[in-house]
Amino acid sequence: AIQMTQSPSSLSASVGDRVTITCRASQGIRNDLSWYQQRPGKAPKLLIYAASSLQSGVPSRFSGSGSGTDFTLTISSLQPEDLATYYCLQDYNYPLAFGGGTKVAIK
Amino acid sequence: QVQLQESGPGLVKPSETLSLTCTVSGGSISPYYWTWIRQPPGKGLEWIGYIYVSGSTSGGTNYSPSLKSRVSISVDMSKKQFSLKLSSVTAADTAVYYCARRVGATRIDPWGQGTLVTVSS
Numbered sequence: 001a002i003q004m005t006q007s008p009s010s011l012s013a014s015v016g017d018r019v020t021i022t023c024r025a026s027q028g029i030r031n032d033l034s035w036y037q038q039r040p041g042k043a044p045k046l047l048i049y050a051a052s053s054l055q056s057g058v059p060s061r062f063s064g065s066g067s068g069t070d071f072t073l074t075i076s077s078l079q080p081e082d083l084a085t086y087y088c089l090q091d092y093n094y095p096l097a098f099g100g101g102t103k104v105a106i107k
Numbered sequence: 108q109v110q111l112q113e114s115g116p117g118l119v120k121p122s123e124t125l126s127l128t129c130t131v132s133g134g135s136i137s138p139y140y141w142t143w144i145r146q147p148p149g150k151g152l153e154w155i156g157y158i159y160v161s162g163s164t165s166g167g168t169n170y171s172p173s174l175k176s177r178v179s180i181s182v183d184m185s186k187k188q189f190s191l192k193l194s195s196v197t198a199a200d201t202a203v204y205y206c207a208r209r210v211g212a213t214r215i216d217p218w219g220q221g222t223l224v225t226v227s228s
Contacts, residue, residue, distance in 0.1 A: 001172070023109040032212065032213070034213070034214045034215065035217075036152075037226070041219040042220075043199075043205055043219065043220050043221050044152065044205070044218055045216075046213075046214055046215065046217075048214040049213045049214035050213050050214075054213070055216065070110060087152055089152075089154075089215065091209075091212050091214070092212075094153055094169055095171045095172060095173075095217065097154065098151060098152040098154065099151075099152070100151050101152075103152045
């Protein structure tokens with residue numbers, strides 16, 4: 001089974017900062033990766049799919065990149081409402097696998 | 108837009124079967140992979156499995172290897188509902204259970220709001 005490793009597991013940044021979260025797959029997964037935001041007490045919400053496609057309605061400060069084994073989610077200018085845990089998901093083969101999550105706090 | 112709503116008991120006794128239903132509203136049930144995902148309290152997300160619906164028939168299922176011996180997902184297309192059954196539950200199965208729609212092999216969207224199931228006597 002493919003393992004997804006996210007880093008860091010948590011971070012704290014100021015409003016307006018550029019934030020980068022990394023997800024690494026244990027084997028190549030082409031661009032079959034999506035990113036999800038989970039605000040406290042809420043269900044996850046799709047942000048990015050196919051590694052770099054922005055889901056409709058998601059603010060343009062979110063972007064994704066990568067292919068193969070290494071992927072990145074970037075928030076270009078952190079906003080207070082971005083306080084959340086972010087997860088990557090590989091959809092290349094079964095079983096589908098999530099990363100362990102990155103908790104983003106606001107300084 | 109498509110909305111999903113989980114329903115079922117919030118408390119299940121150890122060794123019994125957990126049963127949840129997800130109702131789909133605002134859109135078609137086909138052709139999509141109807142998916143269950145869970146999240147133990149304070150922990151990350153775990154994919155449980157899916158059932159694929161295409162046209163007027165339900166297709167195959169696929170389950171997490173760690174749960175495969177205990178899990179079953181089915182669909183009632185006339186009611187636009189799909190269901191999860193997890194047998195022989197233990198405290199380790201305590202989690203928020205989410206139903207969701209997987210679109211092709213690219214993304215999971217939308218998600219239901221989630222329902223907490225506690226396994227306890």
